[in-house]
Amino acid sequence: MIRRLWSRLGLRARITGLYALGGLLLSLTIALSTLTLARQNLVEDREERAFSVAVRNAQRVENGLGAETEIEDVGVLLDNLTITEGSFPLLQVGDATRALDQAFDADAVPSSLRELVEAGNAGRMRVRVNGRPLIVTGIPIPDTAAAYYEAAATDDVEDVLNTLGIIVLGVGAAAILLSAALGSWASRRALTPLGEVRLAAESLAAGELDTRLDPPADADLASLTASFNGMARSLEDRIERDARFASEVSHELRSPLMTLNASVEVLNNNRDSMTERNQTALDLLTDDVTRFTALVEDLLEISRYDVGTASLRAEPIDLVEFVRQSVDHSPYDVVIDVGALQYLVVAGDKRRLAHVVANLVDNAAKYGAGETRVVVGREGDFAIIAVEDEGPGVPEAERGVIFDRFSRGSAGGRRGHGTGSGLGLALVAEHVGLHGGEIWVDERLDGREGARFTVRIPIGDIPDDEEWA
Amino acid sequence: MGTRILTVEDDERIRTSVRLALEDEGWTVEEAASGDDALNAFTREAADVVLIDIMLPGIDGFDVCRAIRRVSDVPIVMVTARADTHDVVAGLEAGADDYLTKPFAPKELSARIRALLRRARSADPGAPQMVFGDLEIIPEEGVVRLAGTDVHLTKTEFRLLVELATNPGRVLSREVLLERVWGYGYFGDGRLVDVHIRRLRTKIEPDPANPRYVVTIRGLGYKLQS
Numbered sequence: 001m002i003r004r005l006w007s008r009l010g011l012r013a014r015i016t017g018l019y020a021l022g023g024l025l026l027s028l029t030i031a032l033s034t035l036t037l038a039r040q041n042l043v044e045d046r047e048e049r050a051f052s053v054a055v056r057n058a059q060r061v062e063n064g065l066g067a068e069t070e071i072e073d074v075g076v077l078l079d080n081l082t083i084t085e086g087s088f089p090l091l092q093v094g095d096a097t098r099a100l101d102q103a104f105d106a107d108a109v110p111s112s113l114r115e116l117v118e119a120g121n122a123g124r125m126r127v128r129v130n131g132r133p134l135i136v137t138g139i140p141i142p143d144t145a146a147a148y149y150e151a152a153a154t155d156d157v158e159d160v161l162n163t164l165g166i167i168v169l170g171v172g173a174a175a176i177l178l179s180a181a182l183g184s185w186a187s188r189r190a191l192t193p194l195g196e197v198r199l200a201a202e203s204l205a206a207g208e209l210d211t212r213l214d215p216p217a218d219a220d221l222a223s224l225t226a227s228f229n230g231m232a233r234s235l236e237d238r239i240e241r242d243a244r245f246a247s248e249v250s251h252e253l254r255s256p257l258m259t260l261n262a263s264v265e266v267l268n269n270n271r272d273s274m275t276e277r278n279q280t281a282l283d284l285l286t287d288d289v290t291r292f293t294a295l296v297e298d299l300l301e302i303s304r305y306d307v308g309t310a311s312l313r314a315e316p317i318d319l320v321e322f323v324r325q326s327v328d329h330s331p332y333d334v335v336i337d338v339g340a341l342q343y344l345v346v347a348g349d350k351r352r353l354a355h356v357v358a359n360l361v362d363n364a365a366k367y368g369a370g371e372t373r374v375v376v377g378r379e380g381d382f383a384i385i386a387v388e389d390e391g392p393g394v395p396e397a398e399r400g401v402i403f404d405r406f407s408r409g410s411a412g413g414r415r416g417h418g419t420g421s422g423l424g425l426a427l428v429a430e431h432v433g434l435h436g437g438e439i440w441v442d443e444r445l446d447g448r449e450g451a452r453f454t455v456r457i458p459i460g461d462i463p464d465d466e467e468w469a
Numbered sequence: 470m471g472t473r474i475l476t477v478e479d480d481e482r483i484r485t486s487v488r489l490a491l492e493d494e495g496w497t498v499e500e501a502a503s504g505d506d507a508l509n510a511f512t513r514e515a516a517d518v519v520l521i522d523i524m525l526p527g528i529d530g531f532d533v534c535r536a537i538r539r540v541s542d543v544p545i546v547m548v549t550a551r552a553d554t555h556d557v558v559a560g561l562e563a564g565a566d567d568y569l570t571k572p573f574a575p576k577e578l579s580a581r582i583r584a585l586l587r588r589a590r591s592a593d594p595g596a597p598q599m600v601f602g603d604l605e606i607i608p609e610e611g612v613v614r615l616a617g618t619d620v621h622l623t624k625t626e627f628r629l630l631v632e633l634a635t636n637p638g639r640v641l642s643r644e645v646l647l648e649r650v651w652g653y654g655y656f657g658d659g660r661l662v663d664v665h666i667r668r669l670r671t672k673i674e675p676d677p678a679n680p681r682y683v684v685t686i687r688g689l690g691y692k693l694q695s
Contacts, residue, residue, distance in 0.1 A: 255571070316688060
């Protein structure tokens with residue numbers, strides 16, 4: 001259970017915990033030994049002193065005691081003893097006792113000590129009377145059947161020990177905190193390179209293929225950095241090779257396509273002189289050459305994004321006029337909704353935006369059914385171009401992947417194929433991305449059935465004339 | 470005499486198929502497989518339109534374009550690999566009048582050629598000449614004079630200037646100029662206009678960096694002022 005909890009903690013938390021535990025053990029050891037030693041030294045020293053004082057006082061008492069001395073007469077004797085602060089003498093003659101202070105009377109003498117003394121032996125014992133710590137020394141005076149007891153309070157020693165205990169506790173706590181902090185710092189320091197590796201890996205995953213780690217100052221980390229950079233390099237090489245390959249293949253396809261297009265056109269110029277069978281064959285050929293050309297053009301266009309040579313050629317475009325013109329050039333019936341907008345000028349790449357609008361309109365007309373509507377609007381620093389249809393819409397599960405290359409929607413039929421190249425919407429998404437914008441598909445805003453493709457691009461800094469030429 | 474078109478293209482199959490398609494339009498087509506061939510052919514007999522592929526072995530398309538431009542104002546269409554590179558601007562600056570990207574449909578090429586072959590028109594055929602300060606334009610004769618000296622313009626530059634001159638003081642947008650001079654619609658490439666305006670300015674402006682005749686109206690287009 002604890003082990004599982006422990007393993008669930010992060011490496012940093014665990015290192016910090018281990019350091020704190022080490023600090024705890026260390027300060028505990030030091031505290032215990034300090035306190036034990038101090039106690040031994042202080043208490044034993046005090047006991048020795050109390051004993052010797054008691055022995056001296058017992059000697060005096062013995063000298064002053066006569067065989068007939070009654071208990072009532074010993075007051076003077078006790079008064080004349082050397083009594084230090086916190087010392088309490090008690091004299092026992094026969095069965096009677098006489099104390100000088102109520103803090104220590106006959107009841108306070110522990111019975112085991114009394115027995116020891118009555119047996120004729122001197123002894124000492126630590127007791128606690130009314131919560132006060134005392135060292136009680138008992139010395140027999142056999143000649144007169146008497147016994148001398150002296151109690152010495154040791155609360156000063158206790159105080160010292162208590163203070164010492166508090167200090168040790170404080171220092172120990174500080175030591176634990178310090179080692180936890182040390183552990184935290186050390187682990188952070190040790191894990192910093194890992195953090196850099198993480199950032200670099202994320203950046204690689206985000207498509208920054210030229211991400212590399214700086215060579216570390218620490219030799220221990222050099223091999224990690226070297227192998228990471230090696231991996232990144234081979235990944236970059238590989239992806240670039242693939243992208244270049246696609247680009248070169250489409251490039252190479254353009255020459256034969258050129259010949260095909262021209263030849264098909266020559267054949268079509270003479271279509272009337274052909275037999276019906278030949279005409280059918282020619283129509284098939286013409287359709288597929290057209291589609292093939294569109295596919296290669298889309299491939300070329302999209303491979304520019306993969307190779308990284310796609311660059312935005314921004315010019316000032318009035319989207320209201322732009323959409324009107326796009327719709328005029330479209331073979332479909334399209335409704336335009338620009339609201340109250342007179343004009344909306346953005347910095348855009350005309351050729352690419354034309355592709356975006358044409359593709360979305362084409363898509364809506366082919367797969368959406370019903371009326372196709374193009375909406376132009378403004379949201380703060382962004383321009384919105386939305387294309388709506390009255391079709392069945394795009395199922396939620398497909399909304400994310402519809403912009404993937406060659407994605408095939410199920411419910412949406414062949415929606416997503418754009419002009420039929422299978423790259424249409426993927427390319428549209430790339431064009432929008434190049435403008436720093438976003439594209440998504442959801443339901444129509446007016447609640448009616450149908451899909452709504454929304455393009456949101458920043459209005460951007462409108463370039464000066466001729467700057468973009 | 471029919472219209473003669475010189476096509477410069479190193480790929481024989483493309484050359485042949487494009488020739489067949491252009492011949493179907495009723496034009497005479499002469500083929501050249503390299504820059505050298507093209508220059509020899511052009512020197513032998515001038516063409517009415519030249520089609521040049523930029524990617525040529527040996528002398529490249531830009532050089533062929535410049536070489537022809539030195540001796541002729543014939544309309545030149547160049548064929549580039551991509552529309553979004555500097556190739557387009559470089560080709561236009563080398564003297565091309567229009568461009569197409571491969572693979573293009575021959576119908577598109579024919580449309581471009583027809584647009585380039587159109588004669589410069591004057592809004593008012595009765596006005597034999599138009600004068601803007603030191604600038605004198607005689608549309609009927611295809612002549613432009615600056616302070617009495619003939620200025621040599623290409624056909625497209627001339628048509629662009631006449632288009633601006635027939636609307637003196639009025640601002641013409643790129644789209645309008647694209648349509649009237651090149652026969653493009655709204656989605657034509659605005660760089661065609663900008664590069665041609667630049668070329669025109671180097672020929673008729675005393676200080677092309679601070680144009681006096683053909684001025685830019687920011688966000689709107691260009692106009693000719695006297």
